Amino acid sequence: MSGVAPARRERFFATCAPGLEPLLHAEAGELGLSKLERQVGGVYFEGTLDDALRANLWLRTAIRVLMRVARFEAKDGDALYAGARAIEWERFVRADGTLIVDAHTSDSELDHSLFLEQRVKDAIVDQLRDKFGTRPTVAKEGADLGVYVHLFRDRCTLLVDTSGESLHKRGWRKFQGRAPLAETFAAALVLASGWDKRAPLVDPFCGSGTVLVEAALIARNMAPGLFRDRFGCERWPSSELRKATQLREQARAAAKPSKARLWGRDLDRAMLAGAKENLEAAGLGDAIELEHGHALEFAPRKGWGAWIVSNPPWGERIGEERDVARLYAQFGALLRERCAGFHASLLVRKGAIAEELRLPNPRRTRVLNGGLECELVTADL
């Protein structure tokens, strides 16, 4: 029998910020990815490398999509080296390419992540040098291949990165601002809000516009990965992808117009100018209205049934806590008293200040945002 061999099926792990697993799981299900398994920090799925590319193009809350390449017991450095060396590395990186190895270990004999990184790196470069006479070099930034080592109770899982740069780097951002929310978190806020994609959506503390852009992409069914030219697995030497062009074309064709109205406000004019730059870079310049002003001066229209989706200031700096606590109390009162029938989805730092909002029957999800304990609070007003 002749013909093309069927594409290899692999196990992938889409990673996300801790706390966002249920949202990522729901997204993966909607995308039709199979054999989903929720874990702390992400969701496993099974499929071909093309499925992984689809995941990279579409998953809004995922940070990376990793492919599992081996699992074995590694109680000592030699076992780790042998297990890593048994993998066919030329599939993933050229002998003259660059790589980076990142390791985590817990509850194991081998308890130094740096040692794990070195042994795995040695296994890869030794194998490729023996075969091709040249070896990949280590690059801390922009490496061709990222390799992840997880050791738990002496069981080693090796994964390779199919994403390349972190997926929060969508490619539309021109302006950073002081504390931009990660695009993955902004999308999570919108998805968690249960927005119907038709009613108005307002971010009264919009900063660089991240929530607004991600909401507009969701409303238009635009794949967030379409702004990127390529993902990590598109650099692998073993061209195992068969449908990359087709998947991008399908993603472009899936976009649809939206009449949803999106509003942003901010007290800082420089932020608004930056937000405008970002909206334009994302091709959403005409979809979103930006207003300069205090969040408390936001005038909700009766019967709007709007969604308020935002990441209010956190009062990071010393001396700001009292002001921020008062702002939260006043903003909470505005929502309770003047926004009946609206919905709120807010990302706040966990703690006393967040309590000042006093939202009715809030649903709280604990999340880690850049290592900070936060809460994603949703409520029907």
Ligand SMILES: C[S@@+](CC[C@H](N)C(=O)[O-])C[C@H]1O[C@@H](n2cnc3c(N)ncnc32)[C@H](O)[C@@H]1O
């Ligand atoms: C945590 S940042 C929001 C970041 C934003 N989500 C982004 O991705 O860039 C909070 C924003 O609230 C704005 N801000 C602070 N106090 C405000 C107020 N009283 N009314 C409106 N905006 C305010 C700040 O200028 C800042 O841009």
